[in-house]
Amino acid sequence: MNPLLIPLLPLISFAAIIFFGKWLKEKSAWVAVSASALSCLVSFKSIGEVIGGRNFHEAFTWILINRIPIEFGISIDPLAAVMLFVVTFIGTMIVVYSVGYMHGDPRYPRFFAYLSLFLFSMLGLVLSSTLVQIYVFWELVGLCSYFLIGFWFEKKEAAEAGRKAFIANRIGDIGFFLGIITFFYATGTMRFVDIQPEFIQAQAGSAILTVSALLLFCGAVGKSAQFPLHVWLPDAMEGPTPVSALIHAATMVAAGVYMVARLFPLFHACPEASQIVAGIGTWTAFMAAFFALTQMDIKKVLAYSTISQLGYMIAALGVGGMTAGTFHLMTHAFFKALLFLGAGSVIHGAGVQDMREMGGLRKSMPITFWTFVVATAAIAGIPPFSGFWSKDEILLSAIGSDHRIIFWILMITAAMTSFYMFRLLFLTFFGETRGKRAPHESPAVMTVPLIILAIGAAGIGLLGSPWAHHWIQNFLAGHPEEIQMNSFVATISIAASAIGLLIAFIFYILNPDLPKRFAKKYWLLYAASSHKLWMDEMYQATFIRWFKQIARFSFKFDEAVIDRTVNEVGRKTVWTSKIKNWFDQYIVDGLVNLTGRLTQMTGAVLRLIQTGYIHNYLFVLLLGVLIIGYAVFNT
Amino acid sequence: MMAIPLSHLLVFSALLFLTGLYGALTRRNAVGILMSIEIMLNAVNVNFVAFAGMLNAPPELGQVFVIFIIVLAATTAAVGLAIVMAIYRNQKTIYTDEIDLLKW
Numbered sequence: 001m002n003p004l005l006i007p008l009l010p011l012i013s014f015a016a017i018i019f020f021g022k023w024l025k026e027k028s029a030w031v032a033v034s035a036s037a038l039s040c041l042v043s044f045k046s047i048g049e050v051i052g053g054r055n056f057h058e059a060f061t062w063i064l065i066n067r068i069p070i071e072f073g074i075s076i077d078p079l080a081a082v083m084l085f086v087v088t089f090i091g092t093m094i095v096v097y098s099v100g101y102m103h104g105d106p107r108y109p110r111f112f113a114y115l116s117l118f119l120f121s122m123l124g125l126v127l128s129s130t131l132v133q134i135y136v137f138w139e140l141v142g143l144c145s146y147f148l149i150g151f152w153f154e155k156k157e158a159a160e161a162g163r164k165a166f167i168a169n170r171i172g173d174i175g176f177f178l179g180i181i182t183f184f185y186a187t188g189t190m191r192f193v194d195i196q197p198e199f200i201q202a203q204a205g206s207a208i209l210t211v212s213a214l215l216l217f218c219g220a221v222g223k224s225a226q227f228p229l230h231v232w233l234p235d236a237m238e239g240p241t242p243v244s245a246l247i248h249a250a251t252m253v254a255a256g257v258y259m260v261a262r263l264f265p266l267f268h269a270c271p272e273a274s275q276i277v278a279g280i281g282t283w284t285a286f287m288a289a290f291f292a293l294t295q296m297d298i299k300k301v302l303a304y305s306t307i308s309q310l311g312y313m314i315a316a317l318g319v320g321g322m323t324a325g326t327f328h329l330m331t332h333a334f335f336k337a338l339l340f341l342g343a344g345s346v347i348h349g350a351g352v353q354d355m356r357e358m359g360g361l362r363k364s365m366p367i368t369f370w371t372f373v374v375a376t377a378a379i380a381g382i383p384p385f386s387g388f389w390s391k392d393e394i395l396l397s398a399i400g401s402d403h404r405i406i407f408w409i410l411m412i413t414a415a416m417t418s419f420y421m422f423r424l425l426f427l428t429f430f431g432e433t434r435g436k437r438a439p440h441e442s443p444a445v446m447t448v449p450l451i452i453l454a455i456g457a458a459g460i461g462l463l464g465s466p467w468a469h470h471w472i473q474n475f476l477a478g479h480p481e482e483i484q485m486n487s488f489v490a491t492i493s494i495a496a497s498a499i500g501l502l503i504a505f506i507f508y509i510l511n512p513d514l515p516k517r518f519a520k521k522y523w524l525l526y527a528a529s530s531h532k533l534w535m536d537e538m539y540q541a542t543f544i545r546w547f548k549q550i551a552r553f554s555f556k557f558d559e560a561v562i563d564r565t566v567n568e569v570g571r572k573t574v575w576t577s578k579i580k581n582w583f584d585q586y587i588v589d590g591l592v593n594l595t596g597r598l599t600q601m602t603g604a605v606l607r608l609i610q611t612g613y614i615h616n617y618l619f620v621l622l623l624g625v626l627i628i629g630y631a632v633f634n635t
Numbered sequence: 636m637m638a639i640p641l642s643h644l645l646v647f648s649a650l651l652f653l654t655g656l657y658g659a660l661t662r663r664n665a666v667g668i669l670m671s672i673e674i675m676l677n678a679v680n681v682n683f684v685a686f687a688g689m690l691n692a693p694p695e696l697g698q699v700f701v702i703f704i705i706v707l708a709a710t711t712a713a714v715g716l717a718i719v720m721a722i723y724r725n726q727k728t729i730y731t732d733e734i735d736l737l738k739w
Binding site for chain 1: 660734
């Protein structure tokens with residue numbers, strides 16, 4: 001089967017639902033489910049071939065720039081295969097889950113149409129063979145994200161969150177676009193198959209290559225919500241929860257990481273750019289984990305946790321751990337999708353999003369609880385769950401490349417991650433029920449995806465463990481890599497997770513009064529965390545205010561200069577038209593009428609000849625014959 | 636057999652033609668006009684026959700046209716009478732000075 005089917009099936013589903021949604025109604029969900037499941041099966045086959053060592057590349061020439069062809073096509077290599085697996089498999093799970101979660105929504109078919117469109121765009125992005133193509137699909141996923149964040153656009157917050165996400169992404173994408181242009185200028189190619197270490201290394205050290213790497217990274221900063229453009233992701237939680245799981249946790253936000261991993265040889269050849277990438281990633285990981293400590297909205301905690309984990313991946317790529325970053329991308333997709341779907345199940349069952357109104361859900365929602373425990377253990381880095389292996393890889397590559405500060409910051413972040421995730425778990429599922437509604441377990445269509453994802457979240461990390469001989473790392477790197485299990489790193493990492501877990505246990509199970517006293521004592525730190533370092537406010541007071549001023553000035557200019565000019569031109573046109581109208585009516589029309597009237601008058605005279613009496617005609621005929629006869633005989 | 640001189644025949648046919656012409660110009664009755672036209676056609680026939688006899692021409696040079704003209708005259712009369720019938724049904728008259736349908 002052709003890999004072209006992989007993105008095509010969701011596109012067909014999108015078209016079918018968008019055109020026949022009114023008629024399909026509830027059935028549209030199953031169109032989307034079957035399209036994504038089939039696409040998942042096809043992609044498994046393609047992945048199998050890549051594992052067998054046959055990379056796929058098929059493309060046609062799209063346009064010529066300076067006689068250099070720009071391709072449009074599909075290429076699948078190990079990196080794309082991993083991403084393909086994540087997108088199709090988790091995508092299918094989430095589409096199935098949405099059948100239950102979105103039940104009864106007035107725009108039910110449209111939701112599945114958007115989900116299908118997103119899957120198409122995301123798969124197109126993953127399978128892209130050139131930078132231009134990836135940019136096209138990059139924008140498409142951004143558009144889908146905008147649609148789905150603002151899916152409940154009647155709510156003012158949702159509409160504004162959609163706009164914020166779109167604009168923040170646009171800022172990053174401008175950099176991405178300039179990066180593509182400078183990269184093309186510097187290297188003369190856009191094909192990913194050309195971007196090999198040997199090819200890039202030949203031009204290493206040139207300033208323009210470093211600039212293009214940094215500009216390309218801007219795109220990742222926007223899409224993967226890195227500092228300073230991370231502000232859109234927490235707001236994006238206004239969208240439906242399956243959307244948060246699919247787009248804003250597992251796949252789309254990972255597109256930035258995927259892109260950097262794709263261009264990894266480029267970043268490897270530009271050490272200065274890599275340092276900045278690593279720095280931004282590390283700072284984002286730390287900062288977002290710090291924000292997550294005090295959030296009360298269950299989805300906000302998960303949003304900051306996503307930002308933090310994305311920071312991890314970016315940091316890994318920055319310090320040279322391409323396989324580690326991609327491995328973490330995959331494990332993160334599993335456990336974060338599971339966390340979001342679990343949170344969705346909690347919201348569905350308990351009817352609230354604020355953790356202060358939850359508590360004690362352990363008994364009423366057992367399946368959600370146990371899958372959530374697995375996901376929490378995975379993200380907190382407790383062995384042998386998946387997060388432990390990938391996080392360990394990242395820490396290992398940080399210390400292996402001698403980035404000691406980054407290593408320790410990431411380690412502290414790991415402890416914070418463990419703390420806030422167990423805090424979430426304890427607040428939601430343990431203790432007394434604080435909500436007003438009686439919670440209930442979600443239907444099977446929601447819990448089955450949870451169980452499947454939980455199996456994945458628990459087991460997927462084993463692919464990169466010593467027991468599997470680091471299979472995934474070797475697969476991604478394309479050749480067997482010597483990876484030593486560093487017992488020092490592993491010990492500290494487990495200790496960090498344990499410390500986080502312990503503190504959360506003391507704070508929220510043993511001594512529930514402690515957090516309040518703690519917050520009061522260190523009020524400045526608490527406020528900094530819960531207000532997210534006042535970054536939204538800072539943006540509001542600076543960039544947004546400036547932009548609004550520019551906008552206001554532009555509006556004034558528009559009104560006073562352009563509008564007035566247009567109006568003046570309009571008035572003058574009316575004047576000339578009036579003159580022309582007079583000329584038309586009296587001169588042109590007059591001449592035409594005169595011709596008509598003259599014709600009529602001549603006609604009135606001449607028609608008198610026609611009497612209608614047959615005798616007259618016969619007589620004239622005779623006269624004619626006589627005249628002709630006379631003329632003939634007289635010559 | 637004594638031959639009638641050509642001049643007599645021509646004068647006869649001329650008189651016959653003028654009679655027909657007079658009738659066609661002066662008759663008010665449409666059927667009368669048709670009959671006058673028949674007379675004129677017959678005058679022409681007489682001319683054809685007379686010249687053919689004088690010149691001893693083979694039949695296909697002269698007499699055959701007479702047969703043609705007789706056939707044509709018959710068809711003309713048939714069509715003409717049909718038109719007259721149609722006009723009569725519409726106008727309740729066959730007097731040509733009361734019919735001016737050809738006007739404008």
